[in-house]
Amino acid sequence: MSDEHDHHEHEHSAPVAADDAGSQALAEALGSSFAIVKIVMGLMVVAFFCSGFFTVGPQEKAVILRFGKPLGEGSKALLTAGLHWSLPYPIDEVVRIPITEIQKISSDNGWYLTTPEAELSGEEMPAGLSLNPAVDGYAITADRNIIHTRATLYYHIDQPIDFVFNFASASNTVQNALDNALLFTAAKFNVDDILTRDVAGFREAVQERVSELVDQAQLGIVIDQCEVQSIPPRQLQGVFSMVTTARENRNKLLNDAHSYENQVLNQSGAQATSITNAAAAERGRYVQAITAEAKRFGDLLPQYQVNSDLFRQQTFVQAMTQAFTNVQDKIFLPQRADGKPRELRLMLNREPQQPKPAANP
Amino acid sequence: MKRNILTVIIGAVLILIFGLLLFVFQVRQSEVAVVTTFGKPVRDLTEPGAYFKWPWPVQKVYKFDQRTQNFEDKFSENLTSDSITLLTSVYVGWKISDAQSFFPKFAGGSMSAAQRMLESTLRSAKSAVISKHTLSELVNADPKALQFDGIESEIEQAVQVQLQTNNCGIELEFLGFKKIGLPESVTQAVFARMTSDRQRLINQFQYEGEAEAQKIKSAAERQASEVVNNAVADATRIRGEGEAEAAKVLPVFQQNPELANFLLRIDALQQSLNQRSTLIFDERTPPFDLFTGIPASSTSQGH
Numbered sequence: 001m002s003d004e005h006d007h008h009e010h011e012h013s014a015p016v017a018a019d020d021a022g023s024q025a026l027a028e029a030l031g032s033s034f035a036i037v038k039i040v041m042g043l044m045v046v047a048f049f050c051s052g053f054f055t056v057g058p059q060e061k062a063v064i065l066r067f068g069k070p071l072g073e074g075s076k077a078l079l080t081a082g083l084h085w086s087l088p089y090p091i092d093e094v095v096r097i098p099i100t101e102i103q104k105i106s107s108d109n110g111w112y113l114t115t116p117e118a119e120l121s122g123e124e125m126p127a128g129l130s131l132n133p134a135v136d137g138y139a140i141t142a143d144r145n146i147i148h149t150r151a152t153l154y155y156h157i158d159q160p161i162d163f164v165f166n167f168a169s170a171s172n173t174v175q176n177a178l179d180n181a182l183l184f185t186a187a188k189f190n191v192d193d194i195l196t197r198d199v200a201g202f203r204e205a206v207q208e209r210v211s212e213l214v215d216q217a218q219l220g221i222v223i224d225q226c227e228v229q230s231i232p233p234r235q236l237q238g239v240f241s242m243v244t245t246a247r248e249n250r251n252k253l254l255n256d257a258h259s260y261e262n263q264v265l266n267q268s269g270a271q272a273t274s275i276t277n278a279a280a281a282e283r284g285r286y287v288q289a290i291t292a293e294a295k296r297f298g299d300l301l302p303q304y305q306v307n308s309d310l311f312r313q314q315t316f317v318q319a320m321t322q323a324f325t326n327v328q329d330k331i332f333l334p335q336r337a338d339g340k341p342r343e344l345r346l347m348l349n350r351e352p353q354q355p356k357p358a359a360n361p
Numbered sequence: 362m363k364r365n366i367l368t369v370i371i372g373a374v375l376i377l378i379f380g381l382l383l384f385v386f387q388v389r390q391s392e393v394a395v396v397t398t399f400g401k402p403v404r405d406l407t408e409p410g411a412y413f414k415w416p417w418p419v420q421k422v423y424k425f426d427q428r429t430q431n432f433e434d435k436f437s438e439n440l441t442s443d444s445i446t447l448l449t450s451v452y453v454g455w456k457i458s459d460a461q462s463f464f465p466k467f468a469g470g471s472m473s474a475a476q477r478m479l480e481s482t483l484r485s486a487k488s489a490v491i492s493k494h495t496l497s498e499l500v501n502a503d504p505k506a507l508q509f510d511g512i513e514s515e516i517e518q519a520v521q522v523q524l525q526t527n528n529c530g531i532e533l534e535f536l537g538f539k540k541i542g543l544p545e546s547v548t549q550a551v552f553a554r555m556t557s558d559r560q561r562l563i564n565q566f567q568y569e570g571e572a573e574a575q576k577i578k579s580a581a582e583r584q585a586s587e588v589v590n591n592a593v594a595d596a597t598r599i600r601g602e603g604e605a606e607a608a609k610v611l612p613v614f615q616q617n618p619e620l621a622n623f624l625l626r627i628d629a630l631q632q633s634l635n636q637r638s639t640l641i642f643d644e645r646t647p648p649f650d651l652f653t654g655i656p657a658s659s660t661s662q663g664h
Contacts, residue, residue, distance in 0.1 A: 069390060070409070109539065130546065140543070145558070146551050165391040176433070176537065179539045180537035183540070183541055184510075187500040188502060191555075233552065242559065246563040249567070250569055252570075254573055257577035264584075265581055265584060265588070269588060283603030286607060290610050294614065301616060304617065315627055319627045319630055327635075327638050328638065329639040330642075331642070332644075333643050
């Protein structure tokens with residue numbers, strides 16, 4: 001444009017050369033200002049093309065839309081961290097997508113009315129007699145109990161193109177899925193499972209449902225972690241904790257019973273072993289003794305057969321000799337000469353150490 | 362003449378740019394466009410890219426957001442088939458599936474007008490479906506009886522069918538419950554029931570603990586006495602075995618019962634006359650029978 005004007009200027013000024021100083025001065029002024037305009041336009045052209053440079057940070061990816069269409073297919077369309085260049089705006093458009101950072105969504109649709117500040121300071125609104133559905137959220141369990149439950153979901157974006165271009169508000173969709181997962185899972189679990197017996201199972205089921213829903217919706221995200229917190233209604237906290245105490249008491253009783261069981265069984269086992277051992281030992285002794293007896297019998301039999309009377313006498317006297325050496329007190333009581341029986345009195349003392357049996361001749 | 366050529370080129374470029382602006386338009390990824398000729402929709406463009414059109418006033422381009430939109434209805438009351446009042450709120454993901462039908466239905470293709478239509482469709486579908494189900498189909502520990510998913514997809518189906526008959530170019534992507542509640546007065550009744558449930562559990566735990574512990578203890582005692590009794594029986598059997606073994610030896614004594622008898626008595630005598638016993642005997646007891654064979658004077662001497 002400036003060239004055109006410039007050109008016209010020259011054509012006009014040629015026939016009226018040095019006509020008038022005023023118009024010449026005007027022409028010069030116009031000429032120099034057109035020169036300035038030219039330089040500025042040249043700079044603008046340069047700036048126009050340089051504006052195509054842009055950087056992508058480490059926490060994001062970018063997609064160039066050329067005439068509205070992503071440049072490249074699938075993951076190839078994603079530009080990683082670094083310096084990139086695109087054509088100026090009407091042709092190319094750069095869309096930045098946060099990707100590596102972990103995203104976080106919390107669901108408190110199932111929680112009573114509170115704020116994080118009130119919760120931290122412990123100045124929550126006191127619980128009323130009932131729950132107002134407009135403000136207090138809760139979930140209904142499989143056994144039709146009411147509980148409060150809330151969850152926090154951590155995820156990262158796996159398919160940024162789906163996440164950004166297919167959803168008007170993808171994070172809202174994740175939020176909905178999390179709200180739904182809590183309701184759905186609570187509807188399958190009994191209250192005691194959610195609160196005490198199977199807390200981990202409940203959490204896993206919630207996470208499973210969320211990932212099912214986000215996969216169905218093709219959100220292009222991957223769930224990293226899901227935290228779930230569940231409590232009984234504050235109105236019933238006392239009675240719920242009493243149940244916990246009762247359960248603990250029961251467990252203690254059972255534990256005590258089991259340790260008693262162990263003790264009794266161990267004792268009886270030991271007793272049984274000693275009884276059978278004793279019997280075995282006795283048996284051994286008995287058999288041994290009788291065998292020895294038989295052997296002695298076998299040894300003695302020939303002698304006895306030679307002269308039985310002599311053998312009897314000998315053996316008896318031998319035995320008596322031994323008996324007399326062993327016996328503590330020996331009393332010889334000869335027959336009365338008249339052959340009448342003697343009268344004998346014994347005084348027995350309870351203490352056998354000093355038995356002083358008196359003989360009355 | 363160089364200047365003239367440059368001028369012509371620049372002029373041509375400018376005319377080209379101007380012409381492109383008039384004749385070409387872009388459809389972004391995530392957008393869908395409808396081209397109208399004298400107000401009548403003629404083309405639907407769902408793929409992103411650059412497209413040709415006749416300039417205004419011949420053709421006009423209307424662009425719509427093709428992404429999935431979120432919408433949730435109001436938390437509203439419905440009656441289940443077992444006459445329980447239930448408060449529910451559902452969320453939906455919807456999007457424009459057919460821009461040519463969508464665009465004439467709503468004034469200027471307004472999204473909010475579409476959402477208003479969706480809300481009323483949703484409301485009637487929801488109350489129709491919930492009134493066919495019981496609460497125990499919505500909450501149940503038995504996965505076979507639980508129809509949470511089924512109820513959601515029934516509502517979705519009903520809405521979908523309605524949208525198709527209306528031919529408004531919208532389709533649902535997904536639908537689910539966002540909030541479920543009971544009327545405030547009912548929660549109080551539920552609390553009362555829950556309290557009595559807890560009370561029952563407390564009693565049960567108390568009773569169960571004592572009874573179970575007692576059971577374990579008595580079972581242990583029974584088992585222990587059984588073990589001991591078995592051991593006693595074993596011991597008897599072992600002794601019996603010993604006796605049987607000894608019986609094998611007994612025939613040896615049969616060779617001379619007289620001697621066997623004698624030896625037994627000798628042994629008995631020896632055993633009974635060990636230490637700490639007192640023996641009273643007369644002269645007939647051997648070996649003191651020796652005394653009788655000696656003259657009386659000697660006897661008194663010896664005494």
